[in-house]
Amino acid sequence: MNTLEKSRARRDRAEGVSRGKMPRYGKNGSARSRWRIIPMTLGFLIILIGLCIAAVHIPALLYRDEQVSGQTAYTIRPDETGVRNLLEYVRDHPGDDFDSDGLINSEETAYGTDPRNPDSDGDGVSDYAEIYLYNTRPVEKDSQLESVMAERLDALGIRYSDPWKVHDVVLWADDLSSRSRGTLIPTLRGYRFTSFSGWTQFPGTVYAYRMQDGCHIPLEYREAENAWRVDAADQDVEVILYAEKLPAARLLTAFGSRYFMEDGTVSAILDLVLPEAHSFLTCREIVLQDLEDLEIYATVTGTEMPDTDRTDLSRFGECTNEFSSLTDVYSSVLSGRPVPVSLQSPSGGEVLCLVYGFTEYGDLLIADSAGKTTDASGNPWMLEIIERAAITIDQNGEIRQREYFDFEGLGFSSARGDKIHFIPAE
Ligand SMILES: [Ca+2]
Ligand SMILES: [Ca+2]
Numbered sequence: 001m002n003t004l005e006k007s008r009a010r011r012d013r014a015e016g017v018s019r020g021k022m023p024r025y026g027k028n029g030s031a032r033s034r035w036r037i038i039p040m041t042l043g044f045l046i047i048l049i050g051l052c053i054a055a056v057h058i059p060a061l062l063y064r065d066e067q068v069s070g071q072t073a074y075t076i077r078p079d080e081t082g083v084r085n086l087l088e089y090v091r092d093h094p095g096d097d098f099d100s101d102g103l104i105n106s107e108e109t110a111y112g113t114d115p116r117n118p119d120s121d122g123d124g125v126s127d128y129a130e131i132y133l134y135n136t137r138p139v140e141k142d143s144q145l146e147s148v149m150a151e152r153l154d155a156l157g158i159r160y161s162d163p164w165k166v167h168d169v170v171l172w173a174d175d176l177s178s179r180s181r182g183t184l185i186p187t188l189r190g191y192r193f194t195s196f197s198g199w200t201q202f203p204g205t206v207y208a209y210r211m212q213d214g215c216h217i218p219l220e221y222r223e224a225e226n227a228w229r230v231d232a233a234d235q236d237v238e239v240i241l242y243a244e245k246l247p248a249a250r251l252l253t254a255f256g257s258r259y260f261m262e263d264g265t266v267s268a269i270l271d272l273v274l275p276e277a278h279s280f281l282t283c284r285e286i287v288l289q290d291l292e293d294l295e296i297y298a299t300v301t302g303t304e305m306p307d308t309d310r311t312d313l314s315r316f317g318e319c320t321n322e323f324s325s326l327t328d329v330y331s332s333v334l335s336g337r338p339v340p341v342s343l344q345s346p347s348g349g350e351v352l353c354l355v356y357g358f359t360e361y362g363d364l365l366i367a368d369s370a371g372k373t374t375d376a377s378g379n380p381w382m383l384e385i386i387e388r389a390a391i392t393i394d395q396n397g398e399i400r401q402r403e404y405f406d407f408e409g410l411g412f413s414s415a416r417g418d419k420i421h422f423i424p425a426e
């Protein structure tokens with residue numbers, strides 16, 4: 001192309017002329033620019049793509065987790081005299097301190113606190129410390145723990161962002177609240193974190209996941225620091241550790257149909273542009289193990305109820321929900337001895353039954369006093385166990401880690417104030 005042809009080509013392009021094609025002219029005779037057409041087409045395309053993206057992502061944005069209400073029916077009929085026994089036993093022992101928090105039962109009744117829970121409102125300050133050390137309300141959560149912790153860290157010259165260690169795990173908190181309340185407890189599969197958001201480092205070489213809706217979700221990882229991201233500020237997170245990354249593929253769902261894709265460019269792009277769930281088009285990484293029918297292994301022993309003295313009402317004065325009591329129950333089952341247990345609800349009454357086994361996740365298998373182990377549909381009676389840790393200021397103003405467990409099952413739930421007491425062998 002010589003110089004003349006080049007400049008003509010430039011002019012033609014400017015006027016919207018292409019070779020062999022008639023230019024189009026407007027009313028005033030000047031060539032109509034194609035620049036007005038291109039933005040329209042482009043605009044239309046952008047709107048179309050935008051609509052597609054919105055259509056795929058809006059259902060996921062609007063999705064809200066529905067709280068599924070727990071099982072409420074008592075599957076083993078409770079003894080209703082337990083309600084009266086429970087109330088009377090506390091009333092008949094006004095000078096005792098059932099939960100060893102420094103407040104005697106009559107004081108607990110007067111302040112409206114729970115005589116079998118050292119921190120009734122669960123805000124990390126024991127009932128006694130709220131009343132006698134800080135003058136805060138023992139039945140209403142407050143942020144006294146953060147204030148006390150901030151003062152103590154200051155005095156020691158420690159910043160909240162400095163790392164610290166709990167059970168061999170190194171923690172770096174995002175904020176003062178995570179530094180004050182954040183903690184963890186070992187579980188049979190890894191660790192459960194409470195009130196903590198930040199980075200963590202586990203002993204040894206591990207690959208860390210959390211479970212969500214029965215699926216393994218890998219934690220975010222920073223290689224330079226060998227640190228894993230944990231977000232458990234609002235909700236406890238159980239981190240499950242493996243020696244290496246679990247084999248995975250990508251799961252694409254389209255209008256209810258599921259397709260598996262090997263790792264590759266296409267699957268990586270789809271993973272990037274599509275939401276992970278709650279839409280008619282989704283794509284996410286999935287651990288192959290999550291697709292298999294899960295078999296849960298359990299350790300069991302005999303189901304014959306040992307002699308227990310039902311007239312001994314002292315079981316209504318104790319709540320053995322300390323973590324150490326749970327590990328004692330596991331050891332007892334392992335050595336072939338089932339453990340009688342009393343489940344108590346202030347409104348429903350008492351079920352006196354037997355722990356005859358536990359699953360690999362730590363849940364307890366329950367038999368009734370006749371040795372029956374399943375409900376009418378053949379499902380095993382089970383108490384789901386959730387290991388808990390909480391940073392708590394005790395009656396001496398000391399900051400301690402409290403390790404206990406929550407339970408849920410057979411119509412009982414510690415979250416609703418129900419109690420558990422393992423009865424020692426005669
Ligand atoms: Ca007490
Ligand atoms: Ca409290």
Ligand SMILES: [Ca+2]
Pocket residue numbers: 121123125130136137138139140141142
């Ligand atoms: Ca309080």
